[in-house]
Amino acid sequence: MVNVLVFPGQGAQKLGMARDLAERFPAARDTLAAIDDALGVALTRIMWQGPEDELQQTLNTQPAILAHSAAVLAVVRDRLGPVAGAAGHSLGEYSAYVAAGSLAPVDAARLVRRRGELMHQAGAERPGAMAAVLGLPGEQVGIACGQASSEGDGVAVAANLNAPDQTVISGDPAAVGRAGELCKTAGAKRVMPLKVSGAFHSPLMAPAAAGLAEALGTLPFGDPAFPVVANATATAVATAAEAKRLLVDQLTAPVRWVECVRALAALAPAVRFVEIGPGTVLGGLIKRVVAEPQYLALGTADDVEKFLA
Numbered sequence: 001m002v003n004v005l006v007f008p009g010q011g012a013q014k015l016g017m018a019r020d021l022a023e024r025f026p027a028a029r030d031t032l033a034a035i036d037d038a039l040g041v042a043l044t045r046i047m048w049q050g051p052e053d054e055l056q057q058t059l060n061t062q063p064a065i066l067a068h069s070a071a072v073l074a075v076v077r078d079r080l081g082p083v084a085g086a087a088g089h090s091l092g093e094y095s096a097y098v099a100a101g102s103l104a105p106v107d108a109a110r111l112v113r114r115r116g117e118l119m120h121q122a123g124a125e126r127p128g129a130m131a132a133v134l135g136l137p138g139e140q141v142g143i144a145c146g147q148a149s150s151e152g153d154g155v156a157v158a159a160n161l162n163a164p165d166q167t168v169i170s171g172d173p174a175a176v177g178r179a180g181e182l183c184k185t186a187g188a189k190r191v192m193p194l195k196v197s198g199a200f201h202s203p204l205m206a207p208a209a210a211g212l213a214e215a216l217g218t219l220p221f222g223d224p225a226f227p228v229v230a231n232a233t234a235t236a237v238a239t240a241a242e243a244k245r246l247l248v249d250q251l252t253a254p255v256r257w258v259e260c261v262r263a264l265a266a267l268a269p270a271v272r273f274v275e276i277g278p279g280t281v282l283g284g285l286i287k288r289v290v291a292e293p294q295y296l297a298l299g300t301a302d303d304v305e306k307f308l309a
Helices: 019-022 026-039 043-049 058-079 092-099 105-124 138-150 173-186 202-220 240-249 259-264 283-288 301-308
Strands: 001-009 083-088 129-134 156-163 168-169 190-193 271-276 294-298
Touching: 001 043, 001 092, 001 173, 019 026, 019 043, 019 058, 019 092, 019 301, 026 043, 026 058, 026 168, 043 058, 043 083, 058 092, 058 105, 058 168, 083 259, 092 105, 092 138, 092 202, 092 240, 105 202, 129 173, 129 202, 138 156, 138 168, 156 173, 168 173, 168 202, 202 240, 259 271, 259 283, 271 283, 283 294, 294 301
Parallel strands: 001 083, 001 271, 271 294
Antiparallel strands: 129 168, 129 190, 156 168
16 A cells, blocks of 8 residues: 655644653654753653643644654654655644655754744734634635735735635734635635734745744755655655755745645555644545545554554
8 A cells, every 4th residue: 555644733732742652652752752852842741741831832832743743653654665755734744854754853853943933933023813714615715815915904815725615814913804704705604713823824924934944954954755745836845955945935835735635646546645643633634635535543652553553
């Protein structure tokens, strides 16, 4: 069976994450300990004990989710069989490059912690908002954002194209509010504000780009061993140079997740989507893009034990 690997992004975190993996698998425990050491922060203490508001801080959330995915990878990597490609949702794209051998887990953790700091700083300098639009095609959400941006101060964009009928909008609070109302008028079933520290994947994140490019240039980053489908373009990346450029672009570009899933499905005649990391959110989205996909979740110790057996 040919696998394609998918990795979750911010929002998948929860207290206690990866603790069962560390308790049952030495390779997972060693990976998490190495990330703690590399960061100089007791990240596992935050992951397992909190408090909740500390885990929810972007600079902790991002390395925590990556660490969870890396811990699973450390246990299952040699048993996965053929891998045709990978992708990750926003932050998860960094985990995909860990899987592809471009980044060591400790370097990736340093990188995403810095990414989290830069994104938080950009959000503090120009506060933004995000909202999930449910039950409206992405094309119509994009039209609503364009109209909202032209009708007053600020900008709103379609930031996360998660499923054919689920899109997250991002931008200046007033513009996001206008776009949400226009989406409701157009027939959206629901518009839900999201609790975030900035307008991710929008032009408001532009101040973070230079710092992220600098961070990417300071760490070893190799060509991926298999294609990684980039969020910003939904095309397969084959070189480190292209990967680093698109990771910077990803800060302000939409996450084209629907297109990424379709690109992964096209990599081989029949693929199994394997979600590696906390939660199963991506599995739900994939099922709304691909008809009856083969899917496997590897996030908990029970999931991993069942797979290894």
